[in-house]
Amino acid sequence: MTRPRLVGLSANVQRPSKTRALVDAVLGEASARAALDVRILDFVDAGPGLGAAWTRDQLPPAARSVLDAIEAADGLVVGSPVYKGAYTGLFKHLFDLVDPAALAGKPVAIVATGGGARHALVVEHAFRPLFGFFGALQIPTAVYASDTDFHAGVLTEAGVQARAAEAGAQLAALLVHRTATAPLALAAAE
Numbered sequence: 001m002t003r004p005r006l007v008g009l010s011a012n013v014q015r016p017s018k019t020r021a022l023v024d025a026v027l028g029e030a031s032a033r034a035a036l037d038v039r040i041l042d043f044v045d046a047g048p049g050l051g052a053a054w055t056r057d058q059l060p061p062a063a064r065s066v067l068d069a070i071e072a073a074d075g076l077v078v079g080s081p082v083y084k085g086a087y088t089g090l091f092k093h094l095f096d097l098v099d100p101a102a103l104a105g106k107p108v109a110i111v112a113t114g115g116g117a118r119h120a121l122v123v124e125h126a127f128r129p130l131f132g133f134f135g136a137l138q139i140p141t142a143v144y145a146s147d148t149d150f151h152a153g154v155l156t157e158a159g160v161q162a163r164a165a166e167a168g169a170q171l172a173a174l175l176v177h178r179t180a181t182a183p184l185a186l187a188a189a190e
Contacts, residue, residue, distance in 0.1 A: 011080035029168020082114035
């Protein structure tokens with residue numbers, strides 16, 4: 001049996017990044033609970049050509065690789081810093097290029113980082129509608145962290161750590177369940 005492919009995507013354009021640290025935390029919790037093939041990508045990996053591409057066929061190879069990894073994943077952990085009350089414009093641009101059917105029914109964990117608590121609802125008001133459009137299976141626990149939840153780039157706030165653990169556990173359980181039931185669904189279709 002192949003391991004489910006879990007891709008983490010962090011919309012940071014520099015390293016180190018608090019958003020990357022939060023995506024890593026959820027990925028780490030998920031992979032601690034299930035045998036997963038885990039990969040993490042940053043927008044840094046897509047290169048500057050991502051923003052210049054108006055269509056999929058205009059993507060340079062590095063950006064195309066990020067898009068392909070998202071579409072081929074069995075599950076996702078997506079994260080973005082918050083700018084002006086929403087995910088970044090580049091984050092939205094990338095998902096504008098994703099095939100609308102590619103995420104249907106795939107488990108997605110949502111994380112976001114921002115300067116303070118006033119942005120905490122961005123996961124509910126911006127991310128969930130976007131992934132609802134794709135028909136993605138959004139796990140119940142989303143994770144938001146503000147600057148004060150980190151120390152020297154490391155997530156240190158116990159409540160946010162607990163939410164990251166819960167999100168990782170929910171995602172792992174769902175991926176394991178889907179992998180276990182996929183052969184049954186295939187056999188029933190034959």
